[in-house]
Amino acid sequence: MDTQTLVERYWQLANARDWAGYGALLSPEVVYDMPQTRERLTGREHYLEFNRTYPGQWRAELLQVIAQEDRAVSVVAMHLNGSVETGITFFEFTNGLITRLTDHWPAPYVPPPRMTAAIEFY
């Protein structure tokens, strides 16, 4: 399986709550980091527990994947309890297994004053 396909399967299996299939994509020593909160999970069992017990209704809509042989990034629209958040996940692979995930959740913010008048809002 190439890394693009691995990332697609990762999200399909998460949405299906197929934790056996999902866990089979993970290295036993996988590390999951959230740099914005500096939270970390180490090891497949801990990471599976985190996902299995994540509260509320959620479904990841995969918007984009950029993949190289040993690394990839995905962008998802995470539908969570009726709202939508953007998730950006970086993946590292070794021998076809995910060894590291780094997850970013960029939230809306009020823009600062800008020096240019050319800004539009969409």
Added chain:
Amino acid sequence: MDTQTLVERYWQLANARDWAGYGALLSPEVVYDMPQTRERLTGREHYLEFNRTYPGQWRAELLQVIAQEDRAVSVVAMHLNGSVETGITFFEFTNGLITRLTDHWPAPYVPPPRMTAAIEFY
């Protein structure tokens, strides 16, 4: 120039304030989006003006690039007026020029309560 090299040059030229060289990487119709604020700049001249007039001291430290033939993503540590912010930029290319940039600035936040005790802080 491959897309990995284009992204590296993009940040080198930005740090050097070499706006002629930087502009030469951009399509005249480039679109720059910041989804968190829904701000948009359209066209090379507007985007150059935005960058040329960006206030304060800033330097982008390039941490990672993932590149395919027509798309790439970079992660930078943006050193801005003595602090550091993470910037995640998605690039789209047509005929070797940047046609679209989508920029995310995921900021620190207080984590919600978690259902698992396995979380560590790093």
